[in-house]
Amino acid sequence: MTLDETHNPDRISWVDGSEPGSDFPVQNLPLGIFSEGKGLRRPGVAIGDYILDLSAVADLLDEDWREDLSQPILNAWLSRGPDLHRALRERLSEILTDVRYRDAVEVCLIGQSEVRMHVPCLIGDYTDFYVGIHHATNVGRQFRPDNPLLPNYKYVPIGYHGRASSVRPSGEPVVRPSGQRKAPDADVPEYGPSRRLDYELELGIWIGRGNELGQPIPIGEAGDHIAGYCLLNDWSARDLQAWEYQPLGPFLAKNFLTSVSPWVVSADALAPFRSPMPPRPEGDPQPLSYLTDPVDRQSGALNIQLEVTLLTDKMREEGLSPHVLSQGSADAAMYWSAAQIVAHHSSNGCNLQPGDLIGTGTLSTESDQGLGSLLEISRGGKQPIQLASGETRSFLEDGDEITLRAWCERKGAVRIGLGECTGRVVSGGA
Incomplete structure (x- = not known):
């Protein structure tokens, strides 16, 4: 990707709160779907602490775009492809920086705190991958200390099909799931609420332009099929998972809820924060030819900073700050790039569709500071976390x-953010 005037760090919006340091300066401009009160859902773009209502500024946009940008989901617009996405970004950057548009546009800004955000797309399919090599190693070591990674891991991006119907936006309650669980010393399983509820720190990939059934996406073109990124939390019931996952993998332990941040942060917005894929350790196999591309090797990694915090009821009552569980970087965690994920997903002819959602899998760094799940942080529950409130946690109560949270920053570029993905656990009905 090449940088253009929309990335210029000297470009400043006239919108209050969009100054450098915000998650949503004019160099970001992510799209999302919002509603006011009981009003209809419609698309908007985040700028500072506000949302620009795209339907309200339709007259300032290309006539050919208006129908797609007035719908209550972004699928049709995402299918337009990167050239038109880039053209809209350029136009929005213009009207949000040129003071000649201020009088006409300012009345179309709505405070983000005044709206309800929704999942931005009608998700036809959701796939979760497992490309965080340090997470895969940490979890594998708990079950196979001498051989944590299975033989296929370094050859093939591992993934499974998830449940699209239970993907929800940030803020949706996390209802504690129930299911079968079996203690190691028990003769038979029992049914009841999960006792080992966990989170998983992931990035989400939104598919833009799709591909026809039977027509794989070449690795060199895979980036053109990625419309943008979000944060993703694939909530996991570890006790249910341990009993049910063999031989077919995750099922009820995962499909009760997946949370996503509401903004589609475009690949263009992330262009200044691309970096080379980490070199593979000596002795690791090189990717097969259909997963190999020189451009992806040079710029396929995402230099996105990641953070996870925990706030308990007691901490909230005592006015304590959230406990930082994890701080790391996506580029240090992903063994396979986003383009490799998309190319592999379609390599057998599988047809991806606009609005499909792909999760990277849990992103953990090599150090303990950047672990992406409580399963890793507490060593499977053996080393509980001590909180400032005096409480301890192995799994979620x-x-x-x-x-x-996630953001990107580097010298010579304006910091941008992906926003937040939040969920509070509530008791289940079982």
């Missing part, structure tokens, strides 16, 4: 709130 009712009332616990997990918040994922």
Whole structure:
């Protein structure tokens, strides 16, 4: 990707709160779907602490775009492809920086705190991958200390099909799931609420332009099929998972809820923060030819900073700050790039569709500071976390709130953010 005037760090919006340091300066301009009160859902763009209502400024946009940008989901617009996405970004950057548009546009700004955000797309399919190599190693070591990674891991991006119907936006309650669980010393399983509820720190990939059934996406073109990124929390019931996952993998332990941040942060917005994929350790196999591309090797990694915090009911009552569970970087965690994920997903002819959602899998760094799940942090429950409130946690209790945050920053570029992905655990009905 090449940088253009929309990335210029000297470009400043006239919108209050969009100054450098905000998650949403004019160099970001992510799209989302919002509603006011009981009003209709419609698309908007985040700028500072506000949302620009795209339907209200339709007369300032290209006539050919208006129908797609007035719908209550972004699928049709995402299908337009990167050239038109870039053209809209350029136009929005213009009207939000040129003071000649201020009088006409300022009345179309709505405070983000005054609206309800929704999942931005009608998700046809959701796939979760497992490309965080340090997470895969940490979890594998708990079950196979001498051989944590299975033989296929370094050859093939591992993934499974998830449940699209239970993907929800940030802020949706996390209802504690029930299911079968079996203690190691028990003869038979029992049914009841999960006792080992966990979060998973992931990035989400939104598919833009799709591909026809039977027509794989070449690795060199995969980036053109990625419309943008978000934060993703694939909530996991570890006790249910341990009993049910063999031989077919995750099922009820995962499909009760997946949370996403509401903004589609475009690949263009992330262009200044691309970096080379980490070199593979000596002895690791090189990717097969259909997963190999020189451009992706040079710029396929995402230099996105990640953070997870925990706030319990007691901490909230005592006015304590959230406990930082994890701080790391996506580029240090992903063994496979986003383009490799998309190319592999379609390599057998699988047809991806606009609005499909792909999760990277849990992103953990090599150091303990950047672990992406409580399963890793507490060493499977053997080393509980001590909180400032005097409480301890191995897994999540009712009332616990997990918040994922992500941002990008580097010298010579304006910091941008992906926003937040939050969920509070509530008691289930079983």
